[in-house]
Amino acid sequence: MALCLICGLFTLRFSTFINAVLSLTLLVCRGYSQEAPTKQIVALLGDDVVLPCxxxxxxxxxDLQLEWARTDLIPGFIYVWEKNKENVGMKQPSYVGRTSLSSDKLNHGDVSLTLSKVQLSDEGLYRCFIPQLGQRSYVHLIVGSASTPVIKVMSNDSSRVVLQCESAGWYPEPELLWLDGEGNLLSAGPTETLRGPDDLYTVxxxxxVEKRHSNSITCRVQQRNTNQSRETHKHVPGSAVTKQPSATFIIVIVCLxxxxxxxxxxWNFILSKKPDTKVNETELKTMKQKRSRAPADDTETKEMKEEPPSEQLEDDTSAVDMSEVIKEGEENQETETQSTAQPSFTSSEN
Structure with a gap:
């Protein structure tokens, strides 16, 4: 029984010792054997990026063998370091001349890979592996592309202005937002998205925008996965007219x-059909006068027609004789007047 207790105590102490040794070994070798968590790196198209390891x-x-590879490619080696130099035997052709390590940093345990002139096809999961130490680490590279949007004035009148915002060369597909001067979202038309042969997006x-008052309009294009955002501002001046008439007011005026x-x-048509009373009264008077003169004229005309030509001639002759008699009487009167005035003139001389 005592022997069993001694064996049990020995076993417990031995297991405790073994656990302590293992823990100490893990602490010492922590940097060599653990697999680091996956890191996410964002790189813009055409830029250079460093994949950390x-x-x-x-x-x-x-002096160790170092490997960088793409997990989705076979063979996936994009950089292999052994015997103090790069081994390009199994390197992916698309990465030739675009990957490098720093020899100075290798002396301090830094195996970070520099990838130059990033392409859209470079996006993916990369593995850094040191076989002698058993260390692995992963880097997820996200490739993005962004460009500054451009705002154009499509139409402009006294009350409103239509603006168009366009931005090309985005990856992945972005979203487009319109904001007012206070940062509030504006109600706009649907966003048109085109994807070109280079896999880049244009939105x-x-x-x-109503010209109620002076305002600053912002067009923002953003991509959440790559954490990229670009924006452009456009100042819209207020309307010079204080108040614009409403459409209802204009319709009422037109109807009136x-x-x-x-x-x-x-009214003009009615007046044109109504007879002129003044003209009618004048015409009635004229007609009445003509009617009153008509019988006498008719009688004289009839008498002249009934008289023979000889009697008409005698009447004309008698009319001539009478005029001569009147003329002679007037001349005699003038003679008598002159004779009467002459004696008075003589007496005055005496």
Missing amino acids: SLERPVDVS SSRVT LYVGAVIAIV
Whole structure:
């Protein structure tokens, strides 16, 4: 029984010792054997990017074999370092001349890979592996592309302005937003998205802005996965007219003008059909005078027609004789007047 207790105590102490040794070994070798969590790196199209990979302890790894590979490619090697130089035997052709390591950093346990002139096809999961140490780490590379949007004025009148925002060369597909001067979203038309042969996206949208007061309009294009955002501002001046008439007011004015024109036309038509009383009264008087003179004239005409030509001639002769008699009488009167005035003139001389 005592022997069993001694064996049990020995076993417990031995297991505790083993656990302590293992824990100490893990602590010492922590930087060499653990698999680091996956990191996410965003790179813009055409830029250079560094894929991080390093030991927690600064140990010289320049004499070790180092491997960088794409997990979705076979063979997936994009950089292999062995015997203090790069081995290009199994390197992916699309990465030739675009990957490199820093020999100075290798002396301090930094195996980070520099990838130059990033392409859209470079997006994917990368693995950094040191076979002698058993260390692996992963980097997820996200490739993005962005460009500054451009705002154009499509139409401009006294009360409103139509703006169009367009931005090309985006990846992945972005979203387009319109904002007012206070940062509030504006109601705009649907966003048109086009994808070109280079896999880059072009987005555009239009918005109508009322000229109620001076305002600054912002077009923002953003991509959440790559954390990229670009925006452009456009100042829209307020309307010079303080208040614009409403459409209802304009319709009422037009209707009133139309009704007034119709009434004027009808009134002129009625007046043109109504006889002129003054003209009618004058015509009636003239007709009455003509009718009153008509019997006498008719009688004289009839008598002249009934008289023979000889009697008409005698009447004309008698009329001539009478005029001569009147003329002679007037001359005698003038002679008598002169004779009467002459003696008075003589007496005055005496």
